[in-house]
Amino acid sequence: MSTKETLFDTSEITVSMGPQHPSTHGVLQVKLKLDGERVLDAECVIGYLHRGVEKLGEAQTYGQFVPTLDRMDYIAAVSNCLGFCETIEKLLGVTAPPRAQYIRVIMTELNRITSHLLWLGTHALDIGAMTVFLYAFREREEILKIFENYCGARLTTHMFRIGGTQYEIYDGFQDQVRTFINDFPKKVDEYETLLTENRIWLERTRGVGVLSAKDAIDLGVTGPALRGSGVEWDIRKAKPYAVYPDFQFDIPVGEHGDTYDRYMVRIQEMRQSARIVSQGIEKIPDGPLMAKMSKIIKPPIGDIYHSIEAPKGELGYYVVSDGSTQAYRTRVRPPSFVNLQALRKMVAGHMVADVVAIIGTLDIVLGEIDR
Amino acid sequence: MADEEKDNQQTEKPAGPAKPVPPAPAPPGEPKAAVPKPPPPPGAKPAAPAAPPKPKGPQQEPWSSPLVDAIKEKFGGEFIKSYSFIGQNQIEVKKDRIAEIMTFLRDNTIVPFNYLVDETAVHWPKDEQFEIVYILYSFPKNEHVRVKTRIKEFEEIESVVSVWTTADWLEREVYDMFGVRYANHPNLKRILLPEDWVGYPLRKDYNIRLQDVEWVRKHLGIDSGQKFYVGEARHEDTGYITPSG
Amino acid sequence: MDFLIDYILIPLVKIGLILAVLPLAVAAITLFERKIIAFMQVRLGPMRVGPWGLLQPIADPIKLLLKEDIIPAGADRWIFVLAPVVAVVSAFIVFAVIPFGPAIRIFGKAIPLWVTDLNIGALYVLSISSVGVLGIILAGWASNSKYPLLGALRSAAQMVSYEVAMGFSIIGVLMLAGSLSLVSIVKAQESSGVWYVFYQPVAFILFFICGVAETNRAPFDLPEAESELVAGFHTEYSGFRFSLFFLAEYANMITVSAMAVTLFLGGWLRPFPNVSWLGFLDIIPPVFWFIIKIIVFLYFYFWFRASWPRYRYDQLMKLGWQRLLPVAMANVIVTAILVVLLGG
Numbered sequence: 001m002s003t004k005e006t007l008f009d010t011s012e013i014t015v016s017m018g019p020q021h022p023s024t025h026g027v028l029q030v031k032l033k034l035d036g037e038r039v040l041d042a043e044c045v046i047g048y049l050h051r052g053v054e055k056l057g058e059a060q061t062y063g064q065f066v067p068t069l070d071r072m073d074y075i076a077a078v079s080n081c082l083g084f085c086e087t088i089e090k091l092l093g094v095t096a097p098p099r100a101q102y103i104r105v106i107m108t109e110l111n112r113i114t115s116h117l118l119w120l121g122t123h124a125l126d127i128g129a130m131t132v133f134l135y136a137f138r139e140r141e142e143i144l145k146i147f148e149n150y151c152g153a154r155l156t157t158h159m160f161r162i163g164g165t166q167y168e169i170y171d172g173f174q175d176q177v178r179t180f181i182n183d184f185p186k187k188v189d190e191y192e193t194l195l196t197e198n199r200i201w202l203e204r205t206r207g208v209g210v211l212s213a214k215d216a217i218d219l220g221v222t223g224p225a226l227r228g229s230g231v232e233w234d235i236r237k238a239k240p241y242a243v244y245p246d247f248q249f250d251i252p253v254g255e256h257g258d259t260y261d262r263y264m265v266r267i268q269e270m271r272q273s274a275r276i277v278s279q280g281i282e283k284i285p286d287g288p289l290m291a292k293m294s295k296i297i298k299p300p301i302g303d304i305y306h307s308i309e310a311p312k313g314e315l316g317y318y319v320v321s322d323g324s325t326q327a328y329r330t331r332v333r334p335p336s337f338v339n340l341q342a343l344r345k346m347v348a349g350h351m352v353a354d355v356v357a358i359i360g361t362l363d364i365v366l367g368e369i370d371r
Numbered sequence: 372m373a374d375e376e377k378d379n380q381q382t383e384k385p386a387g388p389a390k391p392v393p394p395a396p397a398p399p400g401e402p403k404a405a406v407p408k409p410p411p412p413p414g415a416k417p418a419a420p421a422a423p424p425k426p427k428g429p430q431q432e433p434w435s436s437p438l439v440d441a442i443k444e445k446f447g448g449e450f451i452k453s454y455s456f457i458g459q460n461q462i463e464v465k466k467d468r469i470a471e472i473m474t475f476l477r478d479n480t481i482v483p484f485n486y487l488v489d490e491t492a493v494h495w496p497k498d499e500q501f502e503i504v505y506i507l508y509s510f511p512k513n514e515h516v517r518v519k520t521r522i523k524e525f526e527e528i529e530s531v532v533s534v535w536t537t538a539d540w541l542e543r544e545v546y547d548m549f550g551v552r553y554a555n556h557p558n559l560k561r562i563l564l565p566e567d568w569v570g571y572p573l574r575k576d577y578n579i580r581l582q583d584v585e586w587v588r589k590h591l592g593i594d595s596g597q598k599f600y601v602g603e604a605r606h607e608d609t610g611y612i613t614p615s616g
Numbered sequence: 617m618d619f620l621i622d623y624i625l626i627p628l629v630k631i632g633l634i635l636a637v638l639p640l641a642v643a644a645i646t647l648f649e650r651k652i653i654a655f656m657q658v659r660l661g662p663m664r665v666g667p668w669g670l671l672q673p674i675a676d677p678i679k680l681l682l683k684e685d686i687i688p689a690g691a692d693r694w695i696f697v698l699a700p701v702v703a704v705v706s707a708f709i710v711f712a713v714i715p716f717g718p719a720i721r722i723f724g725k726a727i728p729l730w731v732t733d734l735n736i737g738a739l740y741v742l743s744i745s746s747v748g749v750l751g752i753i754l755a756g757w758a759s760n761s762k763y764p765l766l767g768a769l770r771s772a773a774q775m776v777s778y779e780v781a782m783g784f785s786i787i788g789v790l791m792l793a794g795s796l797s798l799v800s801i802v803k804a805q806e807s808s809g810v811w812y813v814f815y816q817p818v819a820f821i822l823f824f825i826c827g828v829a830e831t832n833r834a835p836f837d838l839p840e841a842e843s844e845l846v847a848g849f850h851t852e853y854s855g856f857r858f859s860l861f862f863l864a865e866y867a868n869m870i871t872v873s874a875m876a877v878t879l880f881l882g883g884w885l886r887p888f889p890n891v892s893w894l895g896f897l898d899i900i901p902p903v904f905w906f907i908i909k910i911i912v913f914l915y916f917y918f919w920f921r922a923s924w925p926r927y928r929y930d931q932l933m934k935l936g937w938q939r940l941l942p943v944a945m946a947n948v949i950v951t952a953i954l955v956v957l958l959g960g
Contacts, residue, residue: 128926220537300428
């Protein structure tokens with residue numbers, strides 16, 4: 001029995017899935033401690049995209065700060081905007097008029113569909129199903145055209161203002177959205193045909209990255225990851241904001257907390273969002289778009305926390321105001337930041353090939369994590 | 372951009388021509404204690420910090436509940452006050468037994484706060500202290516609460532990682548951005564900034580300009596490339612700034 | 617003189633044809649693949665180089681040939697150069713036994729459309745494929761880097777495992793035909809009037825699955841695809857040497873398809889050779905049938921790649937050893953029993 005170490009001895013090695021890798025979820029570095037094929041531990045190194053958004057919040061006025069927030073979760077920028085506008089409106093005590101609220105909800109739900117489509121495409125691509133990526137982007141393109149027609153931008157949209165929305169819906173908006181929404185469930189069926197019952201997909205995702213409900217709550221995981229673990233909690237139902245109480249929709253909940261359940265939860269969420277949009281598009285009330293408030297936004301002295309259900313989880317804003325036009329402190333509670341902590345627990349004991357799948361199933365955006 | 376917003380709504384105020392109006396939507400009948408100040412020109416930089424001393428807008432309401440009573444009973448020495456602002460309940464405590472207080476908040480049967488939503492800090496340089504803010508949520512009771520404590524600059528505060536694992540990265544970020552040291556944290560190192568960064572960005576006395584010159588020079592071997600803006604600098608020439616010059 | 621023509625000139629011409637046509641076929645297949653996968657993915661594929669992208673397979677080799685030839689510093693130079701050669705050579709010489717069609721008459725001579733009719737043809741093909749594995753191991757070894765080596769070993773292990781199941785799956789056909797010679801197998805299908813796929817459906821499916829795994833194609837392409845951590849064996853190769861590996865991979869795809877066609881789909885026979893009223897199809901030259909069938913198999917290759925996710929490595933190995941191999945062995949036993957019972 002020679003004790004000389006050879007190249008083929010499986011000892012613990014540390015491998016770095018460096019900041020750049022083919023499964024582009026952003027600049028995330030994961031240091032994996034491997035024993036052969038098995039992952040013993042994973043450490044995430046983040047901060048490659050840190051831009052100092054919170055510090056900028058102290059230098060810009062409230063209105064100037066809103067577009068900066070689009071750049072955080074750049075995939076689902078509308079949610080960031082909505083969250084912050086609602087936070088400041090709460091602090092000021094104004095409510096956006098009903099017409100603006102309906103437009104906000106419609107756009108936010110379209111935005112949720114966009115985000116989930118991108119997630120689906122990249123997640124499937126990581127696991128090897130290339131075609132779903134292109135189908136998902138085909139649908140995403142339609143929604144981005146709607147966004148572009150509405151506010152001029154596709155990705156970093158800055159759609160809403162503090163107090164309402166700035167832009168009136170354009171002629172043909174309802175028709176375009178209606179055409180899209182009527183077609184959309186069939187497209188989701190297409191994705192499901194390719195993946196949901198596919199034996200290879202099932203083998204790659206069932207039982208991979210299991211997160212129990214207790215662990216999820218302890219780690220602060222929110223969003224589809226939490227619902228996939230069996231906790232039925234959605235801020236749109238628990239602490240409703242905007243005009244969500246007027247809509248009928250369900251909250252899909254998973255059972256086992258594995259990657260497959262999170263996949264099913266997000267697919268169902270896309271369907272539910274389509275349902276909300278199809279309800280909303282029929283009953284947009286008339287009225288003004290902006291609440292009556294002054295041009296200069298000077299909230300009262302105090303602090304407030306408000307959160308919304310972003311596509312990735314609970315997106316919260318904690319704003320401390322000192323009575324001036326600039327915030328004293330803006331804190332963004334990013335869902336992906338807290339969700340990524342769960343990676344360590346989810347990856348332990350799995351194989352190297354599963355790490356990519358698990359990172360994908362958490363649905364992270366580095367812009368949000370690093371701010 | 373708030374100043375230039377195309378606001379098609381004008382708040383009707385009966386008195387005072389061209390006076391920039393305060394933003395709170397006071398009910399029409401509320402008496403406005405008109406302070407006879409000369410109105411600054413509209414669209415001017417809102418630099419006036421002296422707000423008129425009238426109780427306008429939301430105020431802190433005292434808040435009491437069975438949970439608050441239980442806290443006062445167990446942690447009377449640390450409890451400072453509890454109040455509610457814009458409908459959001461807040462408790463202020465001293466930092467001394469914070470981990471025990473948090474454990475109590477998580478495990479009590481009245482309102483079990485099993486989810487730490489956020490943990491962050493605010494820097495108050497005038498009082499020379501940081502305010503650590505914990506936002507908690509209870510799934511069973513669907514309630515939020517905010518717990519605040521204060522800590523001076525070189526003091527340590529106990530980490531709540533033992534209570535909720537969420538706090539791990541959240542506290543690392545507070546350490547990274549503010550320099551608040553946590554005791555009993557498993558891995559207190561910088562998270563967003565490079566490990567050898569000097570300075571704590573979110574403090575109020577941290578100027579964001581020119582902070583990366585040293586680091587870039589050391590690690591990348593190049594000049595940072597930042598320049599003074601003409602109006603700001605001593606020199607008229609915009610030139611590259613090096614640590615020595 | 618006859619000897620010179622029959623045994624030297626004509627085989628040399630045939631070999632020359634294979635060596636000339638095969639790379640062109642591979643080039644055409646790459647374009648075929650990109651276009652088909654693109655259409656499945658609601659896009660157009662290569663469009664810029666030539667009308668409808670038809671000149672793309674000429675542009676790609678030119679690009680690869682013009683690239684810088686890099687040999688890593690610590691690499692074993694001779695083995696590094698040798699590895700792609702081994703892979704390509706073994707991919708090409710398999711075609712010596714593949715029958716493309718029956719004998720044709722040129723200038724009064726009956727010239728069969730195969731280079732040689734080895735009486736152990738099927739065994740020859742399997743053995744030469746195994747030599748191809750050696751090329752991969754050499755490539756991984758010569759790269760002098762941990763990750764290409766591990767990737768090469770994984771690829772090699774995968775190919776070897778599926779070769780076992782593949783070997784078992786063709787035993788049924790061999791029993792039915794009574795010979796290892798590929799030409800005899802096609803002739804046996806002709807005399808029995810039925811393609812062997814109808815006699816050996818299970819073996820056919822097994823053979824094709826094993827063939828896909830053998831060539832490291834989706835859904836079994838994890839050793840190539842997971843390039844972040846365990847890089848594929850050809851990581852350190854660039855330019856012409858990389859194109860040789862590419863050539864070898866696609867040539868292997870054609871080999872597997874050709875073998876599947878020969879063993880199960882009747883080689884150059886038309887569909888339903890025993891149905892006489894379809895005799896009007898005989899005006900189509902048999903080579904054409906052969907090529908059409910190969911194209912159908914290649915289409916399946918591309919279809920798999922476009923549609924399915926890929927297996928994880930341990931699932932892949934489990935599939936080969938724990939599922940396919942027992943089924944193949946069971947197929948052999950059942951076929952043997954039926955052959956004896958139904959009086960061979």
